[in-house]
Structures are given as structure tokens and as C-alpha cells.
Amino acid sequence: MTMVAESAPDTITTTDERRVPISYEEFLANADENMHAEWVDGEIINFMPPGTRHQQIVAFLLKLLGIYVDHFRLGEVIVAPYEMKVSPDSNAREPDVLFIATNHLDRLTENRLIGPADLIIEVISPESVYRDRSDKFDEYEAAGVREYWIVDARPGKERTDFWVLDEAGRYRAALPDENGVYHAAVIPGFKLKVNWLSAEEKPSPLLAFVEMAGFSKDVIDLLRKGPQG
Numbered sequence: 001m002t003m004v005a006e007s008a009p010d011t012i013t014t015t016d017e018r019r020v021p022i023s024y025e026e027f028l029a030n031a032d033e034n035m036h037a038e039w040v041d042g043e044i045i046n047f048m049p050p051g052t053r054h055q056q057i058v059a060f061l062l063k064l065l066g067i068y069v070d071h072f073r074l075g076e077v078i079v080a081p082y083e084m085k086v087s088p089d090s091n092a093r094e095p096d097v098l099f100i101a102t103n104h105l106d107r108l109t110e111n112r113l114i115g116p117a118d119l120i121i122e123v124i125s126p127e128s129v130y131r132d133r134s135d136k137f138d139e140y141e142a143a144g145v146r147e148y149w150i151v152d153a154r155p156g157k158e159r160t161d162f163w164v165l166d167e168a169g170r171y172r173a174a175l176p177d178e179n180g181v182y183h184a185a186v187i188p189g190f191k192l193k194v195n196w197l198s199a200e201e202k203p204s205p206l207l208a209f210v211e212m213a214g215f216s217k218d219v220i221d222l223l224r225k226g227p228q229g
Contacts, residue, residue, distance in 0.1 A: 021043055040091045040092075050125055051153075054125050056202065058080075058123055061097050064209060068187070072188075074187060075100050076099070080097070083113065084112065084116070090143065092112075099120075101118045116146075119146065120149070122148075124150065133150060137163070141170065147185045196208065
């Protein structure tokens with residue numbers, strides 16, 4: 001692959017990405033299955049490895065959503081790197097976490113998701129603020145991604161924003177309830193305590209699941225006590 005020199009006027013370089021003019025076919029031909037990259041407006045964006053805090057949040061959400069979705073057979077939860085391409089002419093994105101509902105599983109192919117996910121979660125890193133809050137926000141809204149969570153993991157800036165498509169196809173803000181619990185729009189019955197995401201020590205995803213699913217107090221107490229010797 002021919003790389004464009006960093007001094008070229010049409011090349012944009014930042015601390016977390018390097019953009020290279022290239023066709024989508026060339027992008028696929030040179031892609032590595034372990035590479036975290038997106039094809040955006042005719043360029044490759046190669047991402048640097050994410051930080052620890054970012055990955056801890058992604059891992060927690062993947063486990064919690066995965067347990068819930070698998071148990072109730074609601075669809076599939078997939079983590080990056082995995083490509084979503086909503087149409088032949090669209091960008092190729094790799095969201096941090098995406099959920100596909102059961103009635104949309106036909107959008108999954110061997111190599112990518114063809115069409116929009118039902119829920120996308122992006123965890124902000126220091127270099128991705130504008131990309132996640134503006135570029136991807138507009139793109140996911142236009143693509144028909146029904147729900148979009150933006151988790152800001154930066155120290156001192158921790159917050160989570162939830163967006164849900166309205167009847168006009170525009171994102172509207174969705175807020176947690178008075179107890180700080182967010183009720184997902186596209187995953188029936190799924191509830192997320194927002195402060196779980198900013199906690200230094202995150203709860204056990206299994207324990208969080210049984211509390212959310214309304215299991216008996218005996219089951220919850222057993223899981224809290226852990227294995228007995």
C-alpha cells in the first residue's frame with residue numbers, strides 16, 4: 001500500500017489516527033482482521049490502542065449486555081474491531097460496542113454488519129471527542145441507528161449521554177430516572193446504573209444482571225458472598 005507523506009496537504013495526522021486516501025476495495029484488500037481501522041470519506045483511519053480505562057468500560061458493558069441479551073435471546077452483542085457498513089456508499093465504521101436485535105440478525109454477514117445496528121456505544125478517549133460527539137452522531141442518526149450511547153471516560157469529565165431516534169428520525173436525549181438508572185430503549189427491560197460506568201471498581205456483571213433481572217434476594221446474597229471453602 002502506498003502511504004501519503006505526512007507533509008502532503010491532503011493528509012490529516014493526529015495523535016490517534018493517520019488518514020490515507022484509498023478506495024474501499026483497496027481498504028478491504030489490505031485490511032488485517034486484528035486492525036482497528038475505519039474507512040471514512042475515502043480515507044483509512046488507523047486507531048492507536050485504547051487506554052486502560054476505555055477498555056475496562058468496554059469490557060464491562062460487553063459482559064453485562066452479553067449476559068442479558070444471551071439469557072433473554074434478544075439478539076447479538078459485538079465488540080470492536082467489527083465493521084458496520086450501512087450501505088454500499090457509506091463509511092465503514094467500527095463502533096466500540098454494538099447490539100443487533102433478533103429481528104435484524106439477517107444484517108450480520110460473515111465479515112461485517114450490513115445495515116445499521118440497533119444500539120451503538122462509543123467510549124470517548126482524549127482524541128475522539130469530536131469524532132464521537134459530532135461526526136458519528138450525525139452519521140448514526142442518518143443511518144437509522146435507533147439508540148446511541150456516548151460514554152466519556154476521561155478523568156474529571158465522566159458522563160454518559162443517551163440518544164434515541166424519534167419518529168422523525170432525529171436523536172433526542174434520553175435521561176436516567178430519579179435513581180440514576182437508565183432504561184434502554186431498544187433492549188427490553190435492560191437497566192443501567194449510570195454510576196457503574198464511572199466507578200473505579202466496577203460491579204460484577206453477573207451480579208448486576210441478577211439485580212436487573214429481578215432474581216430473588218437469596219440468589220443475589222449468594223453471588224455477593226462468593227464461593228465458600
